[in-house]
Amino acid sequence: MHPGIDDLLTLLRFPSVSTKPEHRDDVRRCAEWLKAKLTSIGLTSELHETPGHPVVVGRNVHQPGRRTVMIYGHYDVQPAEPLEEWKTPAFEPTIRDGRIWCRGSTDNKGQLMAHLRGVEETLATGSDLPVNLIFLFEGEEEIGSPNLKPFLEAHRDELKCDVVAISDTGMVAPGVGTFTYGLRGIACLEALVSGPSIDLHSGIFGGAVANPNTAVAHLIASLHDKNGKVAVEGFYDDVREIEPWEREEWSKLGDTATETLSLTGSPELYGEAGYSELERRWARPTAEINGIGGGYQGAGSKTVIPREAMFKLSLRLVPDQKPEDILAKVEAHLKQHLPPGTRVQIHLGHTGQPYAMDPNSRFGMAARKALATAFDGKVALIREGGSIPIVQAFKDVLGVETILLGLALGDCQAHAPNENFPLENFEAGVRLNKILLHELAADS
Amino acid sequence: MHPGIDDLLTLLRFPSVSTKPEHRDDVRRCAEWLKAKLTSIGLTSELHETPGHPVVVGRNVHQPGRRTVMIYGHYDVQPAEPLEEWKTPAFEPTIRDGRIWCRGSTDNKGQLMAHLRGVEETLATGSDLPVNLIFLFEGEEEIGSPNLKPFLEAHRDELKCDVVAISDTGMVAPGVGTFTYGLRGIACLEALVSGPSIDLHSGIFGGAVANPNTAVAHLIASLHDKNGKVAVEGFYDDVREIEPWEREEWSKLGDTATETLSLTGSPELYGEAGYSELERRWARPTAEINGIGGGYQGAGSKTVIPREAMFKLSLRLVPDQKPEDILAKVEAHLKQHLPPGTRVQIHLGHTGQPYAMDPNSRFGMAARKALATAFDGKVALIREGGSIPIVQAFKDVLGVETILLGLALGDCQAHAPNENFPLENFEAGVRLNKILLHELAADS
Numbered sequence A, B: 001m002h003p004g005i006d007d008l009l010t011l012l013r014f015p016s017v018s019t020k021p022e023h024r025d026d027v028r029r030c031a032e033w034l035k036a037k038l039t040s041i042g043l044t045s046e047l048h049e050t051p052g053h054p055v056v057v058g059r060n061v062h063q064p065g066r067r068t069v070m071i072y073g074h075y076d077v078q079p080a081e082p083l084e085e086w087k088t089p090a091f092e093p094t095i096r097d098g099r100i101w102c103r104g105s106t107d108n109k110g111q112l113m114a115h116l117r118g119v120e121e122t123l124a125t126g127s128d129l130p131v132n133l134i135f136l137f138e139g140e141e142e143i144g145s146p147n148l149k150p151f152l153e154a155h156r157d158e159l160k161c162d163v164v165a166i167s168d169t170g171m172v173a174p175g176v177g178t179f180t181y182g183l184r185g186i187a188c189l190e191a192l193v194s195g196p197s198i199d200l201h202s203g204i205f206g207g208a209v210a211n212p213n214t215a216v217a218h219l220i221a222s223l224h225d226k227n228g229k230v231a232v233e234g235f236y237d238d239v240r241e242i243e244p245w246e247r248e249e250w251s252k253l254g255d256t257a258t259e260t261l262s263l264t265g266s267p268e269l270y271g272e273a274g275y276s277e278l279e280r281r282w283a284r285p286t287a288e289i290n291g292i293g294g295g296y297q298g299a300g301s302k303t304v305i306p307r308e309a310m311f312k313l314s315l316r317l318v319p320d321q322k323p324e325d326i327l328a329k330v331e332a333h334l335k336q337h338l339p340p341g342t343r344v345q346i347h348l349g350h351t352g353q354p355y356a357m358d359p360n361s362r363f364g365m366a367a368r369k370a371l372a373t374a375f376d377g378k379v380a381l382i383r384e385g386g387s388i389p390i391v392q393a394f395k396d397v398l399g400v401e402t403i404l405l406g407l408a409l410g411d412c413q414a415h416a417p418n419e420n421f422p423l424e425n426f427e428a429g430v431r432l433n434k435i436l437l438h439e440l441a442a443d444s
Helices: A005-012 A021-040 A105-124 A148-154 A212-221 A244-251 A256-264 A277-282 A323-336 A362-374 A389-398 A423-441 B005-012 B021-040 B105-124 B148-154 B212-221 B244-251 B256-264 B277-282 B323-336 B362-374 B389-398 B423-441
Strands: A044-048 A055-059 A068-074 A094-096 A099-101 A132-138 A163-166 A177-183 A185-194 A286-295 A308-317 A343-352 A379-384 A402-406 A420-422 B044-048 B055-059 B068-074 B094-096 B099-101 B132-138 B163-166 B177-183 B185-194 B286-295 B308-317 B343-352 B379-384 B401-406 B420-422
Touching: A005 A021, A005 A099, A005 A105, A005 A423, A021 A044, A021 A055, A021 A132, A068 A105, A068 A389, A068 A423, A099 A105, A099 A423, A105 A132, A105 A420, A105 A423, A148 A389, A163 A389, A163 A423, A177 A362, A185 A212, A185 A323, A212 A286, A212 A308, A212 B212, A212 B286, A244 A277, A244 A379, A256 A277, A277 A379, A286 B212, A308 A323, A323 A343, A362 A379, A362 A402, A362 A423, A389 A402, A420 A423, B005 B021, B005 B099, B005 B105, B005 B423, B021 B044, B021 B055, B021 B132, B068 B105, B068 B389, B068 B423, B099 B105, B099 B423, B105 B132, B105 B420, B105 B423, B148 B389, B163 B389, B163 B423, B177 B362, B185 B212, B185 B323, B212 B286, B212 B308, B244 B277, B244 B379, B256 B277, B277 B379, B308 B323, B323 B343, B362 B379, B362 B401, B362 B423, B389 B401, B420 B423
Parallel strands: A068 A132, A068 A163, A163 A402, A177 A379, B068 B132, B068 B163, B163 B401, B177 B379
Antiparallel strands: A044 A055, A055 A132, A094 A099, A099 A420, A177 A402, A185 A308, A185 A343, A286 A308, A286 B286, B044 B055, B055 B132, B094 B099, B099 B420, B177 B401, B185 B308, B185 B343, B286 B308
């Protein structure tokens, strides 16, 4: 077993659940252990207070003329509940079947420690690192990183770097190095449709006034056309078309549609006409109703015309859509399509830019080479459908790209009971770290 | 003050709240008082047990060759809460401003007692009633009359009659006798639309699978066309058109649209093109979404594609639509319009036939004449938009029509705090009872 595993087991034993006040001290002790670990391998280290959980920063002695690489990770974890579904206790790491089973093993302590171990091994040989390194370990990723952006802003100069690397995304299959070069953005809004000033008896008044439940349905139905395309005017104006090389890369991934059908349990796949299942999830924008509600939802019937009904909408965006522009267009669409006899209030929610970096850029090529070396030549180039706000924060505050080199498999159960991390992924991560720093240091 | 008021005050003091177990004895004492009252005025009376609250039946000595008239009323009342909003205690009847203020004063003890007092006064003169009379007083109307139909079925022979009269509906204005000759029917269903087998992350899977929230919206939107008509095939096949005389009668009621706009507080009225506000509420069928729900409805956002979403639909029906036929058509419509990638389960709910009696029929004319005499010639002929299931029960079990001669005004606050009943309505009700029995007894 890899000698770095012992430290990982120690790190995993901290129940660093960031969302639970009763684990506040565990989170801090976890941060302090990381700080001490950084020092022990020959880095300088700092523990920075925030309004929430601490940020741990480690660095080597920076030298002019070298690239500066930041490696981000998070040491906080999701709650372990439901505890009864764990085969072995959530915070007692257990090794079986070639995997470490513990909350946080894959998300993100295992991946964080692979990088830390890679650096430790390099330094242990007596040689310096090929780059100026900054480790940035956060304790609030699982609660939305509320203090990360302010921290970056407050320490903009010390954290200046050329690129950020993160291992916190997925691999397409065991043994296949996976470079995530694009993420969808997001824009949220909530619409509250009102009609009568009080709930009305649908027998006495039904037929004479507009029903907010029905109005909400008409508004939602107006958002898509018959081909599954978003029917908001101008919605696709800035959408970058999928490149031929992307289609070629993704075609190597095999029959992902069958896998998605199985994972979702849907009766059949459905989406925008003219695009494959993978293209729809990774590279096409969507409008999804996350919540809808109005009137009587209990058992049996209550014959009411409710005074109001609401829906929550999130739009996933792709390059080069701009969240604010899309929200303005959707808001205008909803107002324009509002059924007679109703009013609408629209509350704009959070946004995140779509993200894409060029895998043929210098850092993109460095990441691909490192993955190819660490994974025996097998590298997949993918995008992901979700959004990772920290990537946006690094771009906004530090002005740099992020390379996403994930080590998590689909069955690693991140966020679920029986989370696990394959030992071979840890070892691959250690290899990856060493090669990555060299590749990022190289001139091209 | 009318000498019959004393008995009404006594009846009102029983807090006969049928829905509350702690008032079970109050309901029974109220029934026993009614039974004794019937006996005291010279009728035979019976208190019948049911699985719930008792039914009280009173009758005179029936003679062959006379018409048999049933007068229905209910002695149970709605809960009085919120108690703090009552100006005088809910179960201490108080007389001020020409009205009796008490829970149950208008719904239905005041109207019930007007009939009972009318009969008492007729009998007190020493003359017999002109008809075979059956008083049927129920104690479960406010909880949906669960035992009325079984009671009618069990006593079909003793309750055989030619017509039923009920005073438990509204008047269009003070001093205007109001004959309700039509009611809408009802048919309810609930649809549960499912998609994925688990809630999905709308970033990871959004675009590749159908969203049940969106599917529900499309189904609901498919139920109406642009003119506000129900777009279900065959929905209007059996709808009886509004007669010219009905339009004429209703045009006398003045600007009800302005009143409805004010009562509902809606931004504007909206309904089926080609019909007035009153016609839409009284004589046209509707499809109203009483409830809709799916996904995340709490504060903030949660980017989920829910595994299911639902809606509750009630259809108000008019003569000669048949609830079962309409439910079948709506069910077929929903299945036909189900968006791809989803499944739907439809649960059919309760139904009630639409009701209309001919105001020019023998009993219709008798009711109108009685109202004209009791109200100085002022009579309105109306329908109501709601449904009264007991009317259907009388028709189904006893095979007779019901004449609805309501004495409640819009500001009598039935079901609300400060319920009240005008003394003049009580007096008009007493007059009405005497004339009505004579008119119903007459040959034409």
